[in-house]
Amino acid sequence: MSWAIEINNLNVWYSDKHILKDISFKVPKNIIFAIMGPSGCGKSTLLRAMNRLLELNPNAKVKGQVKINGIDVYNDNVDITWVRRQFGMVFQIPNPFPHLSVYDNVALGPKLNGLVKNKKQLDELVKHALQQAYLWDEVKNDLKKPASMLSGGQQQRLCIARALALKPKIILMDEPTANLDPVASSKIEELMLELKENYTIIIVTHNSQQAARISDYVAFLYMGKLVEVGETSTVFTKPRHELTEKYVVGKIG
Numbered sequence: 001m002s003w004a005i006e007i008n009n010l011n012v013w014y015s016d017k018h019i020l021k022d023i024s025f026k027v028p029k030n031i032i033f034a035i036m037g038p039s040g041c042g043k044s045t046l047l048r049a050m051n052r053l054l055e056l057n058p059n060a061k062v063k064g065q066v067k068i069n070g071i072d073v074y075n076d077n078v079d080i081t082w083v084r085r086q087f088g089m090v091f092q093i094p095n096p097f098p099h100l101s102v103y104d105n106v107a108l109g110p111k112l113n114g115l116v117k118n119k120k121q122l123d124e125l126v127k128h129a130l131q132q133a134y135l136w137d138e139v140k141n142d143l144k145k146p147a148s149m150l151s152g153g154q155q156q157r158l159c160i161a162r163a164l165a166l167k168p169k170i171i172l173m174d175e176p177t178a179n180l181d182p183v184a185s186s187k188i189e190e191l192m193l194e195l196k197e198n199y200t201i202i203i204v205t206h207n208s209q210q211a212a213r214i215s216d217y218v219a220f221l222y223m224g225k226l227v228e229v230g231e232t233s234t235v236f237t238k239p240r241h242e243l244t245e246k247y248v249v250g251k252i253g
């Protein structure tokens with residue numbers, strides 16, 4: 001089996017505080033992989049270690065391997081731009097560029113990265129990304145309006161379109177529905193199920209029900225340690241660890 005990501009003995013510190021402790025797991029391609037666990041257990045840190053976003057924090061230190069297609073993103077010979085391009089990232093609070101138009105929010109990345117040769121190609125790419133994010137029909141007549149005019153759920157789908165326009169392999173989502181109402185949340189969940197046909201999706205959630213609903217594989221993190229990882233159906237019905245069982249029935253977290 002070829003893996004989308006392979007993590008080996010990953011450790012992260014903020015200053016001298018040991019945050020992630022010897023984490024190892026593999027993520028198969030074209031699935032939804034959920035990372036669940038209580039607040040503060042290190043979920044966001046784990047996502048940021050994957051695409052080397054942690055390096056924006058000068059106090060963060062990383063040890064261990066994160067491999068994409070067999071290549072360790074922390075190898076000295078690896079170009080960080082290449083690493084970042086493998087990933088799209090979506091955050092808890094929808095963060096489109098509020099003053100830019102809907103169109104420009106999606107078009108900016110491909111333009112800056114030279115992914116298109118002309119306006120026609122750019123138009124096509126923007127349209128395709130908005131279609132993939134299930135947003136095109138709702139915004140096709142408002143492409144010039146500022147992104148801040150969209151609803152929260154639409155803004156989050158715009159952020160997904162913006163990520164997709166850069167043609168990543170893996171999409172990292174950090175609690176993407178935490179700030180959305182149930183209807184907007186279920187649209188994002190449906191969209192994720194569609195996107196896994198072509199991408200590998202890693203979603204952080206502290207909502208175990210969401211993990212159970214949409215993920216194929218799940219990892220349970222507790223105080224910086226990986227307690228359990230496996231197929232979601234197994235982890236939820238026959239957890240191997242007592243802590244996992246307590247978490248999925250809502251006794252902790």
Ligand SMILES: Nc1ncnc2c1ncn2[C@@H]1O[C@H](COP(=O)(O)OP(=O)(O)OP(=O)(O)O)[C@@H](O)[C@H]1O
Pocket residue numbers: 014019037038039040041042043044045046057059206
């Ligand atoms: N920039 C930072 N500097 C120092 N400590 C940090 C920093 N960011 C996070 N931490 C600490 O690292 C630990 C893990 O934080 P992280 O944000 O990864 O947790 P989380 O599981 O995503 O939590 P939540 O569910 O609340 O988002 C926490 O104890 C947190 O206080």
Ligand SMILES: [Mg+2]
Pocket residue numbers: 043044045174
């Ligand atoms: Mg977090």
